[in-house]
Amino acid sequence: MKSVIPLLVTSLLIAIASAAQPLFIRRPDNAIAMHLRVFGPAALWLILLAAALVRYGTRGLWLLVGAPFALFGPTVWSMYVLGCTLGEAPC
Numbered sequence: 001m002k003s004v005i006p007l008l009v010t011s012l013l014i015a016i017a018s019a020a021q022p023l024f025i026r027r028p029d030n031a032i033a034m035h036l037r038v039f040g041p042a043a044l045w046l047i048l049l050a051a052a053l054v055r056y057g058t059r060g061l062w063l064l065v066g067a068p069f070a071l072f073g074p075t076v077w078s079m080y081v082l083g084c085t086l087g088e089a090p091c
Helices: 004-026 033-086
Strands: none
Touching: 004 033
16 A cells, blocks of 8 residues: 555645745735635645545545645635625725
8 A cells, every 4th residue: 555645745845835925925916826826726735635535535634634724825815805806805
């Protein structure tokens, strides 16, 4: 049986890089670039999670450890955009 540890490490690296990128990368002026920057790493992490679940079954659930880091940015950005759309956030 193959180990899920290399995928777990890769998943955590992607998730932490996704959460830490606002600290190191300047916010783009273009809305499309911002969407890609926020949702790109999360999409990559979700694809990796799906591949691990297909290949390893229930052992692939260990990749969910990175979920809070990988999904924090898209969640906050979606709430911000929704707030701007509804007019309740200072945009």
